[in-house]
Amino acid sequence: MKRYLSLWFPDWPLTRLRRERLSRQTFSRSGAPAEPRRPFALTEAGPSGLRIAAANSLAEKAGVTAGLAFTDARARIPDLACEEIDRAADARALERLAHWMIRFSPLVAIDGTDALMLETTGCDHLHGGEKEMVAAIGALLEANAIPFQPGLASTPGAAKALSRAAPGTILPDGKEADGLVDIPVSALRLSGEATLLLRRFGLTRIGQLYGIDRKALARRFQSKSAADRVLHRLDQALGFRHEPLDPLRPTPAKSVRLACPDPIATSEAIQIGLEKLAAELCDDLTAFGQGARHFVLSAFRADGTNTAIDITTSQPVRTPRHILRLFSEKIDRIDPGFGIDLLLLEAHRTGLMQTSAAALSGDLAASNTDEVALSALADRITAKLGAGAVSIRRPVESHIPELAERREDFEGALAPSAPPNPKSGPRPLRLLQRPERVKVMAEVPDGPPLRFVWRRVIRRVVRADGPERINPEWWKHTAPPQNHSPEGASRQWLSPKLDKRADFDLIAEFRRSLNANEDSTPITHLPRARDYYRVEDEAGRRYWLYRDGLYEDGRGGAPDWFVQGLFA
Known part of the structure; x- marks a missing residue:
C-alpha cells in the first residue's frame, strides 16, 4: 500500500506575510502581523463587501474570524x-515550499490553498521510520x-x-476505518451545505456513516449529486x-541524496x-x-528555499566524468544562500544503453563517425x-x-544522406536562411545574368551555367475560384515536364478562358516556375541564383x- 503525508498550514496567508516581512526586516507598527500585542486581520472583497479572510489569535479571541x-x-x-490578502503571493509561496519538500519525497502535490500532500512510500527508511520522518519534517518547519x-x-x-482533526496521527496500513471513527464529518472535504445537513440528521462523526445503508443515506439528500459527493469522499x-x-x-x-x-x-x-552523487547514481x-x-x-x-540546475544529453549516459563536465558549466548558478544542507541528484528519461566493443582499427569500424564522441561533443555545446x-x-x-529539408534537434544520430538526384545540377552545401532579392542585368530577357x-x-x-528549370509543385496548390476556371478545367497549372512551350500553351488557354468571363480578375497568386543559374564573378566567388517566374x-x-x- 502507498503512504501519504498531509501537511496543513493553518492561517497560511498570515504565516506567509509574517515570514516575508521578517526576511525583509521591515516591521510596521501600524499593521504588521509581526506585532504580537495587536489584533490583525486580512480582508478580501466579496459580493456583499469586505470580509475577513484570516485573523491572528488576538483578533479571534475578540470574535473576529x-x-x-x-x-x-x-x-x-x-x-x-x-490589510488586503494577496492570494497570488500565497500560492507562489506555497509552491516554493512544495519544491523544498521534495527533499523528503519525490512526489509532492499542492493540496488546495494551504496544504501539501506527499507520497512517502519507501521514503521513511531514509529517516529511520515514519515517526522519525514526520519529526524531521516538523523540526525543519518549526525552525523556519x-x-x-x-x-x-x-x-x-x-x-x-x-x-x-487529529494532527500528528500516523495510521497503520489498512486501519483507516478504525482511525477515522471519531473524526468529524467536516474533515471529509464536504461542502458546508452537506455538512450542515448531516449534522441535522445527527451524523457528526465519520464512524456513524459506516453502519448506514448507502441507499438510505443517499435518500436523505434532496440532490443526488450532493449524496454522491458524500459517498465519494467517504x-x-x-x-x-x-x-x-x-x-x-x-x-x-533514479535518485540519490547527500545530507x-x-x-x-x-x-x-x-x-x-556532486562527484559523490554522480558516482553513486551511475552505479545504480x-x-x-x-x-x-x-x-x-x-x-x-x-x-x-531550494534551487536546481539540470543537463540534457543526446543519448543515454552513465559516465560520471561526462555528467560532471556538463554540470560544471552551470554549477556557478547555484546560490548557496545561508548554507545548503541537502543535495539531491535525479535521473530522468532513462533507457537501455547500447554497448558494443570498440573496433580494433578504423578500417574495421562499421561507420566513419564515432557516435559516442559526437554525442559527447553535442552535449557540451548544449550545456554551454x-x-x-x-x-x-x-x-x-x-x-x-x-x-x-527540415531542421530537427540532434538526438544522438546523424540524419541519413539524401540520395543524389541525377536530373538535378550541382547544389550548394548550405543555403541562405531565406532567398535574398538581387537586381540583375541580362543580355536577353530569358538569358543568364551579366551582372547583379x-x-x-x-x-x-564571368561564367554562368544554366538554366535549370524547377516548376512549382502543382499538386499542392488548389484550383482557382470556379468563376475563373474554364468549363471542365481539370488540368494542372503547370506541366510537370520541363517544357516552356507547354507551359505557355496552358497559360494562354487559361487566359483566353478568363477573358471570356466578364467577372474575371487577373491571377497573381499562382506559383511561378524558377530558372536556376550557377554563376561566377570576377573575384572567383560562385553563387546560386534563380529567376522567379517567366516573362x-x-x-x-x-x-x-x-x-x-553560395558555393564553396
Missing part, C-alpha cells in the same frame, strides 16, 4: 489593524517558523482528515476508490558533493544496464549554449530547394531574381 463582515469586525475591535499539522495514512483522504478516505495525486514534478527513475551535517556555502563543496544505473538523458541537481537551503543549439537537417521529398547587385555591391559575371506567363509582373546559396 474568517468570513465575518469587515464592518462587524470593526464594531468588535475598533482599532483592528488590517511555519506552523503545521501533519497526518499520515494509506489514503490521501484519510491523511487530510487526520491533519485537520470511499476515497477508506481506500475503496482511488484518488489520483498531481505532483509538481514527474517521478525520477550535509554542516551546511555548505561554496562552489567547491557543491562540486565535491549500471546495475540495471541503463543510462539517463536528463539529470537534475537540487540544492536545498537551510532557510526553507542552451537547448536547441545543436541541430541537424533531415531530407524531405521535394524538388523545391528550401522545402527539401547583391548587398549593395555590383558583381560582374509573359500571366502570373504577375516581371520576374524577380534571388540569391539562394
Whole structure:
C-alpha cells in the first residue's frame, strides 16, 4: 500500500506575510502581523463587501474570524489593524515550499490553498521510520517558523482528515476505518451545505456513516449529486476508490541524496558533493544496464528555499566524468544562500544503453563517425549554449530547394544522406536562411545574368551555367475560384515536364478562358516556375541564383531574381 503525508498550514496567508516581512526586516507598527500585542486581520472583497479572510489569535479571541463582515469586525475591535490578502503571493509561496519538500519525497502535490500532500512510500527508511520522518519534517518547519499539522495514512483522504482533526496521527496500513471513527464529518472535504445537513440528521462523526445503508443515506439528500459527493469522499478516505495525486514534478527513475551535517556555502563543496552523487547514481544505473538523458541537481537551503540546475544529453549516459563536465558549466548558478544542507541528484528519461566493443582499427569500424564522441561533443555545446543549439537537417521529398529539408534537434544520430538526384545540377552545401532579392542585368530577357547587385555591391559575371528549370509543385496548390476556371478545367497549372512551350500553351488557354468571363480578375497568386543559374564573378566567388517566374506567363509582373546559396 502507498503512504501519504498531509501537511496543513493553518492561517497560511498570515504565516506567509509574517515570514516575508521578517526576511525583509521591515516591521510596521501600524499593521504588521509581526506585532504580537495587536489584533490583525486580512480582508478580501466579496459580493456583499469586505470580509475577513484570516485573523491572528488576538483578533479571534475578540470574535473576529474568517468570513465575518469587515464592518462587524470593526464594531468588535475598533482599532483592528488590517490589510488586503494577496492570494497570488500565497500560492507562489506555497509552491516554493512544495519544491523544498521534495527533499523528503519525490512526489509532492499542492493540496488546495494551504496544504501539501506527499507520497512517502519507501521514503521513511531514509529517516529511520515514519515517526522519525514526520519529526524531521516538523523540526525543519518549526525552525523556519511555519506552523503545521501533519497526518499520515494509506489514503490521501484519510491523511487530510487526520491533519485537520487529529494532527500528528500516523495510521497503520489498512486501519483507516478504525482511525477515522471519531473524526468529524467536516474533515471529509464536504461542502458546508452537506455538512450542515448531516449534522441535522445527527451524523457528526465519520464512524456513524459506516453502519448506514448507502441507499438510505443517499435518500436523505434532496440532490443526488450532493449524496454522491458524500459517498465519494467517504470511499476515497477508506481506500475503496482511488484518488489520483498531481505532483509538481514527474517521478525520477533514479535518485540519490547527500545530507550535509554542516551546511555548505561554496562552489567547491557543491562540486565535491556532486562527484559523490554522480558516482553513486551511475552505479545504480549500471546495475540495471541503463543510462539517463536528463539529470537534475537540487540544492536545498537551510532557510526553507531550494534551487536546481539540470543537463540534457543526446543519448543515454552513465559516465560520471561526462555528467560532471556538463554540470560544471552551470554549477556557478547555484546560490548557496545561508548554507545548503541537502543535495539531491535525479535521473530522468532513462533507457537501455547500447554497448558494443570498440573496433580494433578504423578500417574495421562499421561507420566513419564515432557516435559516442559526437554525442559527447553535442552535449557540451548544449550545456554551454542552451537547448536547441545543436541541430541537424533531415531530407524531405521535394524538388523545391528550401522545402527539401527540415531542421530537427540532434538526438544522438546523424540524419541519413539524401540520395543524389541525377536530373538535378550541382547544389550548394548550405543555403541562405531565406532567398535574398538581387537586381540583375541580362543580355536577353530569358538569358543568364551579366551582372547583379547583391548587398549593395555590383558583381560582374564571368561564367554562368544554366538554366535549370524547377516548376512549382502543382499538386499542392488548389484550383482557382470556379468563376475563373474554364468549363471542365481539370488540368494542372503547370506541366510537370520541363517544357516552356507547354507551359505557355496552358497559360494562354487559361487566359483566353478568363477573358471570356466578364467577372474575371487577373491571377497573381499562382506559383511561378524558377530558372536556376550557377554563376561566377570576377573575384572567383560562385553563387546560386534563380529567376522567379517567366516573362509573359500571366502570373504577375516581371520576374524577380534571388540569391539562394553560395558555393564553396
